[in-house]
Amino acid sequence: MGRVAGKIALVTGGASGLGFADAKILVEEGAKVILTDVDVAKGKLAVSEIGPSATFIKHDVSSEQDWIDVINKIDELHGNLDILINNAGIVFMSDPVNCTLKEFRISNSIMSEGVFLGMKYSMPLLQKNSGGSIVNMSSTASHLGYPMIAYSAAKGAVRSMTKSMAIYCKAESLPVRCNSVHAGGIETPMVQFAQGRVGEAPIDVPAQGVLSxxxxxxxxDVASMILYLASDESRFVTGAEFLIDNGLVVSPAY
Ligand SMILES: NC(=O)c1ccc[n+]([C@@H]2O[C@H](COP(=O)([O-])OP(=O)(O)OC[C@H]3O[C@@H](n4cnc5c(N)ncnc54)[C@H](O)[C@@H]3O)[C@@H](O)[C@H]2O)c1
Known part of the structure; x- marks a missing residue:
């Protein structure tokens, strides 16, 4: 309890999957969370499940004006921001030949431009206190070759932009850290879609023990890493990337 006590966190794409789990664990550990998403119904449901320390704001991360409005709202509500989790995302499964320019642009406007805008517009609030933390959701798609080119392009950009921001903060002596998390194969609606299991019951993954x-x-499994990176426990960690993939990148054959 209390690993992020008193901190203010913004989690994008928090209505579902990983973002919801991130928001939940941050609240359980003492933070106040602003959970944002384009899906208003699911966003409202998510904050009602998490409790009064979570607030929902409708937010399309690909919109520059939405970022300006969300940050102004957080300033009005709390006067600062300690943690930014750039999590919102979508996936098109299209390969390099069949991917349309529209799919490529939508993917990158949400996951590449959205992360850039989030970091840019959150900085004035993040640098107000002694220890701001940005965590960007990349993917094993930034390490391994997957045919889904639009998604891979965006996640590669996230991996690189994270290091740009980390080194900028160091060079300018700004009290903000920036790290990326590279998940692979976590049971969420996105993975159900990617694996053609929409509408089926989620796979029952054991909650304890080493996974086969x-x-x-x-x-x-991802939220636990997010919590560490959001907290002051990781104060000496910046510009780093964390694989949460059960060893997939180390040896894709297993
Ligand atoms: N699940 C995995 O194994 C996995 C692996 C690698 C990376 N990721 C990344 O983790 C993040 C979360 O994925 P997930 O698996 O929880 O997926 P998910 O589909 O369950 O959740 C994604 C959320 O993002 C929201 N969203 C989509 N477009 C948005 C926009 N323009 N503005 C704001 N919100 C928007 C959706 O409404 C949804 O609530 C994504 O960035 C994804 O690429 C997931």
């Missing part, structure tokens, strides 16, 4: 090769992980 080929197993999926749970959103909590």
């Amino acid at each position: 090769a080929g197993s999926l992980g749970t959103p909590k």
Whole structure:
């Protein structure tokens, strides 16, 4: 309890999957969370499940004006921001030949431009206190070759932009850290879609114990890393990347 006590956090795409688990664990550990999403119904449901320390704001991360409005609202409500989790995302499965320019642009406007805008517009609030933390959701798609080119392009950009921001903050002596998390194979609606299991019951992943090769992980497996990176426990960690993939990148054959 209390690993992020008193901190203010913004989690984008928090209505579902990983973002919801991130918001939940941050509240359980003492933070106040602003959970944003384009899906208003799911966003409202999410904050009602998490409790009064979570607030929902409708937010399309690909919109510059939405970012300006969300940050102004957080300033009005709390006067500062300690944690930014750039999590919102979508996936088109299209390969390099069949991917349309529209799919490529939508993917990158949400996951590449959205992360850039989030970091840019959150900085004035993040640098107000002694220890701001940005965590950007990249993917194993920034390490491994996947045919889905639009998604891979965006996640590669996230991996690189994270290091740009980390080194900028160091060079300018700004009290903000920036790290990326690279999940792979976590059971969420996005992975159900990617694996053609929409409408089926989620796979029941054991909550305890080491997971076998080929197993999926749970959103909590990622949220635990998010919590560490959001907290002051990781104060000496910036510009780093964290694989949460049960060893997939180390050896894709297993
Ligand atoms: N699940 C995995 O195994 C996995 C692996 C690697 C990376 N990721 C990344 O983690 C993040 C969360 O994925 P997830 O698996 O929880 O997926 P998910 O589909 O369950 O959740 C994504 C959320 O983002 C929201 N969203 C989509 N477009 C948005 C926009 N323009 N503005 C604001 N919100 C928007 C959706 O409404 C949804 O609530 C994504 O960035 C994804 O690429 C997931």
